[in-house]
Amino acid sequence: MLWKFNLQFFAGGDDKTEEPTSKKLDDARKEGQVAKSKEIPSCLCLLAMFLILKFWAGRMGSQFIGVMKYVYGDLSEYAKFYEGRMPATNMFFLFRSMIYQIILILLPVLLIGFLVAFLSNLVQVQWNPTAKPLQPKFSKMNPLSGFKRIFSLNSIVELIKSLVKVGLIFYISYSFIRDSYMVLFSFYDIPLMQAIGLVGELVSDLGIRISAFFIIVAAADFGYQKWKFHKDMMMTKQEVKDEYKNTEGDPQIKGKIRQRMQEASRRRMMADIPKADVVITNPTHYAVAIRYNPEEMEAPYVLAKGEGYLAQRIKQVAGENDIRMVENKPLARMLYHNVEIGEMVPPELYQAVAEVLAFVYSLQGRVS
Secondary structure (H helix, E strand, O other): OOOOOOHHHHOOOOOOOEOOOHHHHHHHHHOOOOOOOOHHHHHHHHHHHHHHHHHHHHHHHHHHHHHHHHHHHHHHHHHHHOOOOOOHHHHHHHHHHHHHHHHHHHHHHHHHHHHHHHHHHHHHHOOOOOOHHHOOOHHHHOHHHHHHHHOOHHHHHHHHHHHHHHHHHHHHHHHHHHHHHHHHHHHHHOOHHHHHHHHHHHHHHHHHHHHHHHHHHHHHHHHHHHHHHHHHHOEOHHHHHHHHHHHHOOHHHHHHHHHHHHHHHHHHHHHHHHHOOEEEEOOOOEEEEEEOOOOOOOOOEEEEEEEOHHHHHHHHHHHHOOOEEEEOHHHHHHHHHHOOOOOEOOHHHHHHHHHHHHHHHHHHOOOO
């Protein structure tokens, strides 16, 4: 038995071969879809935290010890005063004071972490606040869509990225502990506070090394996110056509509207030809109808003009209305190419047009 497979089933529809338009990129940005890596803020925050721990751990430790001394000192005083039974209200105020002082100690660290995360995201995607990603989307509740996301290329990349991070943490930690194991054995011979300071220094050094390696992972992830975003934004030829229709209008409809406007303008122009004083011709290629009334206008103006078939129609209408036609090839060409319908003749052509009008007026017995 022969089995027939329809390979189109595996095809992803129309190929996205066209570059994304600026409109699609702007719409995606408004929806909160931008190329950014979540690893960059994470690794930079981690690096900032361990740097703070390395250079500020001693001061923070002293502050924490001061808080503990304050709390336990007050507890002993309360115990003596109340004969071992401390009221709940006093305990609450003491506990609240302790929490408040701990927050003050940690506040600079938290602010630096927030600032690093904010700036790292700002550098990646610029300033573009939007609440669209927070809006619920029922399409995400579709089990089929969820299944596709689980087994998508992005999920595979995230899995590989997680395995790489775990492997890096294990390798860096193992190498660091292997090189520092002699320091760990010295904890038996040093005072407690010195041992605590040494542990803080070792932890901060290890954290800085891990963060530095994570920056490499974050840079690679950022490049992948840029490539993936560009690939997702690619468009099919049909999408480009549809977008053009939606923004600029259907080219066929616009062409028909333009054609009708031209026809209406041409009809008005042909209706005005009987008012002309003269039609200057090429004689076969161009025809320009000129009108001049000294009482109403400062200079002659172009009443109608045409080329080819339209020039023949102008001459035909002029003949039907006994409008004089004068052949002047250079003048007809200059007027056609340089003066629009309804515009006055430019000063550099006054003399040539005046001579034609004078000639026509002399034939008609009029004084120019």
